[in-house]
Amino acid sequence: MLRTMILIASLALAGGSLPVNAATKAAPHATAPAHVxxxxxxxxxxxxxxxxxxxxxxxxxxxxxxxxxxxxxxxxxxxxxxxxxxxxxxxxxxxxxxxxxxxxxxxxxxxxxxx
Amino acid sequence: MNKPLFAIAVALGIASVAAVHAQAPAAVSRAPAINDAQIANIVYTADQIDITAAKQALKKSRNEDVRAFAKEMVRDHAAVNAQALTLVKKLDVTPENNPTSESLSKGAAAELKKLAVLKGAAYDKAYVDNEVAYHKTVNAALSGTLIPAAQNAQLKSLLETGLKLFQEHQMHAEHLARQLH
CATH class of the missing domain: 2.60.40.420 (Cupredoxins -  blue copper proteins)
Incomplete structure (x- = not known):
């Protein structure tokens, strides 16, 4: 049971953190002018x-x-x-x-x- | 104009006369009196002459500006000749010796001999003065005779680029001559 809870928690953390990271990385490209x-x-x-x-x-x-x-x-x-x-x-x-x-x-x- | 240079001018003049003659019987034949193989040979010879003169300058001159100019002549004229050789191979044309290129070589040899006995500032001045006159003569021949006579488009294009390059060399030599006088 404990193992299952840890696994669910880990997946939840991973799942929650990925989009944030992606957004953080994408942000500079969206706001700063591209170097042509x-x-x-x-x-x-x-x-x-x-x-x-x-x-x-x-x-x-x-x-x-x-x-x-x-x-x-x-x-x-x-x-x-x-x-x-x-x-x-x-x-x-x-x-x-x-x-x-x-x-x-x-x-x-x-x-x-x-x- | 000094004698060797006069000989070169006469040599290139032959090409001019040949071109004029080529235009006269146009109704009979469209073939130019000077063909692409001969033009390739004249250009190669003219480049080689300037490379040889520049190599002599690199041995004799201690003037940094003159040496820089001579290095530029070796580098640029060698590039034109490498391109010319690639082109004649591609077109399967064998450069033909002709009276113009022979006269060019003869005149250049005399000029080298004349320059060989000079030293220091006298040499620098004579070399640069000759470069001004030589490029003027070659440029006149290119624009007045060789480019109009060239039949192959790639050869014509190489000559046109060569003319722009040699006009730059002439300007550079004139600038240098003003510094040395």
Whole structure:
């Protein structure tokens, strides 16, 4: 009898606690803004379209489709990402407007606006 | 313009003349006077020339900016040539030696010899000046002759990307030349 009661109590506790845990884990996803991944593709010696709706904390994914080494280098020194041929490198977006260029091919330029 | 570079300009001029001639008898034949196999060879030769010059610079120069530029030339031109070789294999085309590529090689050898005797700042200045002039010449040939004459779309695309790259190199060399003068 005692064993049965302990088993029922355990099941009740387990059953009661699972949804709570699930809700606790789900809560941050429901309330905090999701960190969106924005890709910027380099191809044929130029940066592709620069995403416009970027928020601080989002992920910027630099993708180098070229056969040449490039970089995404902020003019204000905020970031300097080396991109070997075929490389994909991610960084976290920080609020602000940043002009960037390729340090190997300075004619390649762009501006990233992060809200 | 110095003599070796003049020879290179003349060599690339041959290609230009060939292209002009190719347009003239268009009614009779649409085949260009310069074919893709020859273009591939000219581009490969032009890249190789710049790689060799850059390797010489890496042996001779102690100027960090000049060395960084030379490393960039080796890296970028080698990438173009690797792509060009992959493409000619894929297309089953054998690069053809031709008067333009032969003249290019001859002119470049003379330039290397001339640069070999220079030292220090005099060498740096001469190397960078030659890089400015060389890229100008090659870019003019690419835009005026080689790209319009290329028949294969993939080769044309590689040449177009190459032109953008070499225009960057020209700008970089011009910037460096201003620093050294």
């Amino acid at each position: 991944v924005h890709a910027i593709v380099i191809d044929k010696m130029q940066y592709g379209p620069i995403p416009t709706d970027v928020h601080a904390g989002d992920i910027i994914e630099w993708v180098n489709h070229d056969i040449f080494e490039h970089s995404a280098t902020a003019r204000d020194g905020r970031f300097d990402v080396d991109l070997k041929p075929g490389a994909t490198v991610r960084m976290t977006a920080v609020a602000g407007t940043t002009a960037f260029f390729c340090k190997f091919h300075p004619g390649m330029t762009g501006t990233l606006v992060v809200k």
